[in-house]
Amino acid sequence: MSYCVNCGVELDDSAKKCALCATPVINPNIQTKPEETQPPFSSQEHIPQGIKKRFIAYIVSVIIFIPNIVCFLTNAIFKGGFWSVYVNTTSFLIWVIFVFPFFTKKLKPFLMWALDTVGVAAYVYFFFAIHHESGKDWYFLCALPFICIVSLMVLFYMLWTKRKKRHWLLRTVLITVDIALASLVLGALIRNVTSLKSAFDIGMIIFVSCAVLVAFLVYCYSSKHMRRWLSKRFFV
Amino acid sequence: MKSNGFDWFKLDNAAKIFPGQNSNSWSNVFRIGVELKEEVDPEILEKALNRTLERMPSFNVRIRKGFFWYFFEKNPNQAAVSPDIKNLCYRVNFKENKGFLFRMYYYGKRISVDIYHAISDGYGNVVFVSTVVAEYLRLKGHNIPASGVILDLNDKPTKSETEDAYNRFASSKVKYNRRDKPVYHAVGTKAGEHMCNYTVGIMSFQQVHALCKRYQVTVTEFFAAMLMDIHYQKQKAEQVKKPREVSVQIPVNLRKFYPTDTLRNFVLCLRVKMNPNMGDYTFEQILKLVSLQLRLANDEKEVNSMMTQNLKIEKNPFTKYIPLGIKNLGVAITFLLTGEQTTSALISNIGPVSLPGEMKEHIEKYMFFTGPGKLNGARCGVITFDDKLVFTFSNCYQESDIEREFFTRLVKMGIHVKIESNRE
Numbered sequence: 329m330s331y332c333v334n335c336g337v338e339l340d341d342s343a344k345k346c347a348l349c350a351t352p353v354i355n356p357n358i359q360t361k362p363e364e365t366q367p368p369f370s371s372q373e374h375i376p377q378g379i380k381k382r383f384i385a386y387i388v389s390v391i392i393f394i395p396n397i398v399c400f401l402t403n404a405i406f407k408g409g410f411w412s413v414y415v416n417t418t419s420f421l422i423w424v425i426f427v428f429p430f431f432t433k434k435l436k437p438f439l440m441w442a443l444d445t446v447g448v449a450a451y452v453y454f455f456f457a458i459h460h461e462s463g464k465d466w467y468f469l470c471a472l473p474f475i476c477i478v479s480l481m482v483l484f485y486m487l488w489t490k491r492k493k494r495h496w497l498l499r500t501v502l503i504t505v506d507i508a509l510a511s512l513v514l515g516a517l518i519r520n521v522t523s524l525k526s527a528f529d530i531g532m533i534i535f536v537s538c539a540v541l542v543a544f545l546v547y548c549y550s551s552k553h554m555r556r557w558l559s560k561r562f563f564v
Numbered sequence: 565m566k567s568n569g570f571d572w573f574k575l576d577n578a579a580k581i582f583p584g585q586n587s588n589s590w591s592n593v594f595r596i597g598v599e600l601k602e603e604v605d606p607e608i609l610e611k612a613l614n615r616t617l618e619r620m621p622s623f624n625v626r627i628r629k630g631f632f633w634y635f636f637e638k639n640p641n642q643a644a645v646s647p648d649i650k651n652l653c654y655r656v657n658f659k660e661n662k663g664f665l666f667r668m669y670y671y672g673k674r675i676s677v678d679i680y681h682a683i684s685d686g687y688g689n690v691v692f693v694s695t696v697v698a699e700y701l702r703l704k705g706h707n708i709p710a711s712g713v714i715l716d717l718n719d720k721p722t723k724s725e726t727e728d729a730y731n732r733f734a735s736s737k738v739k740y741n742r743r744d745k746p747v748y749h750a751v752g753t754k755a756g757e758h759m760c761n762y763t764v765g766i767m768s769f770q771q772v773h774a775l776c777k778r779y780q781v782t783v784t785e786f787f788a789a790m791l792m793d794i795h796y797q798k799q800k801a802e803q804v805k806k807p808r809e810v811s812v813q814i815p816v817n818l819r820k821f822y823p824t825d826t827l828r829n830f831v832l833c834l835r836v837k838m839n840p841n842m843g844d845y846t847f848e849q850i851l852k853l854v855s856l857q858l859r860l861a862n863d864e865k866e867v868n869s870m871m872t873q874n875l876k877i878e879k880n881p882f883t884k885y886i887p888l889g890i891k892n893l894g895v896a897i898t899f900l901l902t903g904e905q906t907t908s909a910l911i912s913n914i915g916p917v918s919l920p921g922e923m924k925e926h927i928e929k930y931m932f933f934t935g936p937g938k939l940n941g942a943r944c945g946v947i948t949f950d951d952k953l954v955f956t957f958s959n960c961y962q963e964s965d966i967e968r969e970f971f972t973r974l975v976k977m978g979i980h981v982k983i984e985s986n987r988e
Contacts, residue, residue, distance in 0.1 A: 335968060336975040337765070338982040347763055347985030348968035368764070368984035370648040370671050375758055376657060434757070 330355040342367040375433060385430035392419050392427070413454055421451040437486055445479040470517040477513055481506045497549040501542055508538030570621035570721060573636040577730040577875055578829040579682035583627060583634045583658075584895030585903070588757055589960070590938045591655040594686070594945070596693045597676035597931035604670040605704070610645045612699035613668055616692070617643055619717045622726045622828050623683060623692055626663030629888055636683070639663050645670055650986055653935040653958070654758045656680045668696070673928065675700070681829070686914045686932065687817050688827040690947075691715060694919065701926055712918035722825065729824040730871055738865075740873035744906035747837065748799045748808040749939045752961030760936035761959045763967045766929065766982040767974070769916075769953040775977055779848075781855045783946070784913040787955070788812045788836060788858070789851040791909045791942055794969050796840055796850065811837035813907040814858065817915075818871070821864045832870055834861045835907065909942040910934060916948040929954055936960045942967075 330339050330353050332346035342365040345352045353362070396412075396419050403412035424447040429440055452471050457463035485502060488494065515531020518524055548554050575583075582592045617624040624643075625636035641662040648671030656665055665680040675697060679689045691713045698714045710716035755761050776786045795810045815831045824830065836857040838850060845853070860866070877883060883891070917930050929952040932945035936958055943958040957967045964987070971981050 332983075335972050335983075337971050338980065340982070340984050343983075343985075347983050347987050348964050348971060366672050369652075369762070369986035370650050372647065372649050373651050373759070374649040374654065375651075376654055376660070 330358060340368050341365040381430050385427050388427050389423065392423055395419075413458070417451050417454040421447050437490075441479070441483055441486065445475065448479075449475050466521055470521045474510075474514055474517055478510055481510065495549065497545055501545045501549070504538050504542050504545065508535045508542070511535055511538070570726065571638050573622065573625065573726060574728065575634055575636065575682060576728040576829050577871075577878055578685075578831065580633065580878060581895055581899075582680070582682040584892040585899040586655060588655055589936070590899075590903075591653055591935045592681040593653040593656055593678050593935045594681060594689070595652050595676050595678045595931070595933040595935075596686070596689045596947075597674050597933070598693055598697050599674045599928040599931070600697070601673065601926055601928055603673055604675055604700075606645050606647075606670050608703045609668070609670055609675060609696075609700050610643070612696050612703055613643050613645060615717060616696045616699055616715075619715060619719070619721060620692060620695070620725075620827065621721050622688075623666065625665065625683065627658050627665060627682070632885065632888060632891075634682075634888065643668065647671065648674070648676060651759045652676070652762065652986075653678050653760065653933060666692075674931075676931075681935075684827055685817070685829045685831045686815070686912060686945075687819065687831075688829070690914060690917055690930075691827055694917065697927070698923055701923065706922070706926065708923045709920050711920045714920060714923070724825045725827050727824065727826050728828065729818070729822060729826045729830045730875055732824070733818075733822045734868065734872040734875045736865070736869040736872040738869040738872075740869040742873070744811075744835070744902065745809060746905045747811045747908050748795060749904075749908055750795055750798050750941050750966060751939065752941060752963035755960055755962050761957075761962070761964070762933055762986045763957040763959065763964065763971075764931060764984040765955040765957075765971050765974070766984070767953045767955065767979050769948050769951050771979050772953050775979065779851055781851060783953075784814060784911065785855045785858055786851065787913070787944070787946065788814055788911050789847070789854040790970060790973065791911060791944065791966075792836070792838060792854060793845075793847050793850045794966055794973075795908045795942070796838065796845065797969075798966070799840060807840040809837050809839050810908045811835050811906065812854070813910040815910075815912045816862055816867065818867060821867065832867050832874075834858065834867075836861070904937055904939045907940065909940055909944070910937070911944045911946065913946040914948075915946075919949075924950065928952075932956060934958050942970075 329341070330343070331337065332339055332349065332351055332353070334349045334351045335346055337346070337348065339346060339353060341358070341360065342362050343353055344362050396416050399412040399415045403410065424443055428443065429435060432439070449472060452475065453467055457467035457471070485506070488502065489499070511531045511534035513531075515528040518527035548558070586592060621638065622636075624639050626639045628635055628637050639662070641664070643662070643664050645668045648669040652669075658665075661667055665683050667678045669676045669678070675693070677689060677693050677696075679692075684692065694713045695715045695717070698708045698710070699717060701708050708714070772783060772786075776783050779786060781789070792810050792812050799807050799810065813833050813835050815833045818830045818832060819826075822830075836854045838845065838853055883894075886894070912932070912934055914932055919927065927949060930947045930949040931954050932947035933956050934943040934945045937943045937960055939960075941959045941961045941963070945956040945958070947954050957970070959967065971983065974981055
């Protein structure tokens, strides 16, 4: 029989810490270890199936699948170029992004991130690049690196917000930084692949505007005085 | 098949609201647990359960959709028992569990039933569980007579056990006026989907009773006042600009006012509240406030007008002839707007369970868990057996400060409290 030194309540023999204040139980007089006694509650968690959610997701999948198979077969029978690839890839991307999440019991953000990245990369490849000779260069030198960079940015944002809740100003700063970097990278990539020299300059303009905005937001975040002044001037 | 008059039932007046707002976070499932002095044998328990179900047709049902209302239909399946789980009182799915609206579990020495509120209330479930346990003990070779809350399995089920008692007794001519404002809620970090934290405090009834006697209040009034005070102090510490009212919901068993044998719902929820804008309150003042309000509201005439008002909504032709799907939508929206918005905490006291002497020696304690709430961190159940008063907190948040404050206050007042919890 142990008592919590902090709350003064008697605790169950199986308790390793107090259920009310999480103070660890240390009682040298008790011979049996907490693991040897049966806890007052079962440790088995039962997660009921989300039948409704899955069922709807299943129905939507079927609705998407039917016209796709029809297009694919029509295309295969009546030859005339691979036009059905456009329908199929678009439908597949829509399915991966919007329907698939409902099949998992719990939302799995990292799985979704991985699938969405692969889905988008594959979609761009099949939809834009596969039929053109020059398309492949364009895809591997420009589109794929850009998709990967944006995807990494999203991953960083997810990891950064997962650990603890961030202030909305900081989140805005990070998103703005991402936009600035993405535009710069995109400008550079486009200049390398095509002869469009002005692309990098446009990227630079966006980068500089974002940088100014970021500086202002960071200042707002760090200065309490500034925030107070703003709320005084712009109250509604 | 020959009909015995229990093939189907209409839902009672209180039950009608539950299927429409059945959701993951608001399950309307509560649990009665009985702890025996020896390990439970699941096979014998299953046998005892199925024998009891024949005697209690209002529990042996599945829910079906009619055009205008849901209805209960006799369940042709055999009920089964399963090992206990950590996240008790999770939502009922009408198609799972062979359609049964209760789930019976065993864990070590404990037998528990998670029951959907649409089929019965706290008292009805105590009768059901106790009758199953009595039959279980009989099958184990003990001689248990049918008295107290135990039903005789040799008797035939009666119509009065399955009646909608609201319908029979609601007769008030006074319009009951419901005026409720959104009240204070002690919110925190959610414990996760399908998960709820349960903290059980086991105390001596004699000690608690002596304490309440000192303050000249009942046990329910005392606990309700404590919950109200804790919420009041918590809101005060948060230093909000305009404090909201604090209210505690207290379901009352109407069987004490009206002579009925019904095992279905026959409760009404009373509400006691305080307004912190009136000024500072001490615990003694809150206790007096709660006690006076509750004694005024807990009156046959008062509850009858409330009951009649509830019944009026059901009988209204506009609500009556709306198809079920639209009705459900209406219930869900109404519940979202009112529901738990108007209560800060809930305390449901089943009171002492009376069992025959021969059975008492096999029972260690009774437990009563109210289901998880959507907003409320303190939904409490109280049940007493012999000298053991078991107080249970159902908390949908991770924080345990309300429970801690509650039990440590009792310890300071000289009550011995033993804590059990499903928290890790």
